């Protein structure tokens with residue numbers, strides 16, 4: 001197998017055109033397992049981890065952006081990124097996995113239980129995709145089309161995740177997950193919430209909720225958001241919101257958990273995440 005280290009996005013795109021049976025690799029924490037299990041056998045790996053432009057977290061005029069090759073550990077140990085993103089990254093694997101694994105790899109791998117997906121959806125991240133033929137910007141919620149399936153073309157690189165209407169240091173978002181044990185565990189269910197209260201009141205002005213592992217793709221729970229918007233929340237309203245959540249999710253039973261279990265725990269996870277930011 002040939003292993004290439006482009007130093008720029010341009011060079012990576014040249015390789016993807018010239019090397020026919022090739023695949024991008026970042027941290028390799030998902031891809032190497034797929035290769036060793038024989039699911040894919042690329043002849044050439046194009047390593048994105050030495051492209052400086054993909055490794056930066058930067059402020060922008062409107063918010064901030066995160067390069068696709070930024071590691072999960074850099075996000076987990078950030079003091080200023082949105083809380084749900086930090087919590088999502090912190091919950092992934094072990095320190096070794098977080099030191100290698102990248103935000104871009106988690107997104108492009110598109111596992112329904114990926115712990116970065118719900119956070120980037122509630123933060124309304126925009127994915128910048130670059131191919132030899134041009135650039136496009138896709139809302140995170142439109143990127144996933146099935147388990148491990150995305151709209152990414154073979155010759156496209158996810159270069160950055162851009163957050164436009166957000167500001168660093170915001171603490172109005174939250175992430176929770178449950179797995180079979182406390183540490184190093186894959187999500188049976190995960191949930192991310194972003195919310196904004198009306199000034200000097202407890203009324204919800206705006207809210208975004210996304211859940212993972214309860215449908216083939218991460219789901220934005222728009223009906224629940226509409227139900228909660230404009231309300232001042234008490235336990236009764238929260239209980240009713242749980243019924244709306246139950247109507248919107250489509251969990252299956254698999255090796256990690258049964259459909260019933262997923263339906264049961266999502267309510268507790270949602271309430272826990274909600275209460276952290278709605279005080």
Ligand SMILES: Cc1cc2nc3c(=O)[nH]c(=O)nc-3n(C[C@H](O)[C@H](O)[C@H](O)COP(=O)(O)OP(=O)(O)OC[C@H]3O[C@@H](n4cnc5c(N)ncnc54)[C@H](O)[C@@H]3O)c2cc1C
Nearest residue numbers: 024026027028029030031093101102105106108114115158
């Ligand atoms: C022991 C273990 C525990 C884990 N625990 C968790 C967990 O708790 N939660 C969780 O969500 N995940 C978990 N994972 C999965 C994994 O660590 C993450 O999904 C990680 O973020 C993948 O990033 P990577 O850089 O290693 O991706 P890679 O393996 O390098 O790539 C994954 C896929 O994305 C493509 N790709 C990568 N970057 C780009 C890019 N910039 N543009 C285009 N395509 C790209 C690759 O071609 C490949 O198809 C675990 C994995 C292991 C081995």
